[in-house]
Every structure is written in structure tokens, then in C-alpha cells.
Amino acid sequence: MQQWGEWRTPAAASVAALSCVQKPMASRDRSDSPSQRQLRVAEQIRHLVAEALIRGELHDTRLHGTNVTIGEVRISRDLRHATVFAAELGKELSQTTLEALNDAAPHLAGRLGRQMHLKYAPKLKFVPDTMFDEAARMEKLITEALRELPSRSDEDDRHGS
Numbered sequence: 001m002q003q004w005g006e007w008r009t010p011a012a013a014s015v016a017a018l019s020c021v022q023k024p025m026a027s028r029d030r031s032d033s034p035s036q037r038q039l040r041v042a043e044q045i046r047h048l049v050a051e052a053l054i055r056g057e058l059h060d061t062r063l064h065g066t067n068v069t070i071g072e073v074r075i076s077r078d079l080r081h082a083t084v085f086a087a088e089l090g091k092e093l094s095q096t097t098l099e100a101l102n103d104a105a106p107h108l109a110g111r112l113g114r115q116m117h118l119k120y121a122p123k124l125k126f127v128p129d130t131m132f133d134e135a136a137r138m139e140k141l142i143t144e145a146l147r148e149l150p151s152r153s154d155e156d157d158r159h160g161s
Helices: 004-008 010-020 036-055 095-116 131-148 152-159
Strands: 068-075 081-088 123-128
Touching (some): 036 081, 036 095
């Protein structure tokens, strides 16, 4: 064990300081996966934004007559920035609807901050949700691939069963 007098040189002190530093645990590793708090806050934001849209609490003429679906919300680690994925029911999100949602974002963020009792109201950014388009594309590819496969009855005929 080193005595206090031995650490007086800068090199010995830095080596001693480095040996005392704890290595971060693997569970504390900051990976790309969101924390439980991020997931919980994002889901609550999704519910509250969808509720505001359903109730018609956004008084913008560009949003009248549109049915907007909130598919997902992703929030930053510090809970200050949230990306809201939105789609119009049955069609692609139009540019005017997207602009109207982004114009209403500060109003919605203030309301969210008060309803959720957060220290900071998250800054909302609305983006088009392409998940439904991607799901339709994947379904089309699977259907085409299944059509190209020989059917089971064709295989039985070839093998003489």
C-alpha cells in the first residue's frame, strides 16, 4: 500500500487517481435504446396529443375535417425534444396538415408540460409517419413472393403422390 508521501509526484498522483476511478457498469452503458422513463413519457405524450386532436382542441382551420393518427413519439434523453410521428387516416400526411401541426406544437407543448407536471415542456416536432406505407409495401412483397412459390398441389403432382 502506498503512503501519502509517495503520491507527491504528479505522475504517481495521476496513476493513483486513475486506479480509484470506477469503470461504468454494463447496465449503465448509454446505448441507443430508450430508458423506461423515456418510453413512459413518450407514451403519455402520444396519448395526450391524440386526445387533443380527437377533442378538437387545436383551433386551426387547416386541421378541420382531417383525422390525424399519432403512431409513435420518440423523446430525447433529457425529455426536452420529442418527435411525433403523425399520419392522416387512410392517406399520406399532407403538407398543410403537417404545417398546421407544427404551428400548433408550442401550444401543445405548454399544455403537455402542465398536464404531465414536467420540469420542462418538451419541444414537439411533427413528422410524417411512414410505418403504414412500409407495412403495405412489405405485405405486397410477401404476397408477390408467395405467388411465385409453387403451390403444394403442384409439388404433389410432380412427385406422383
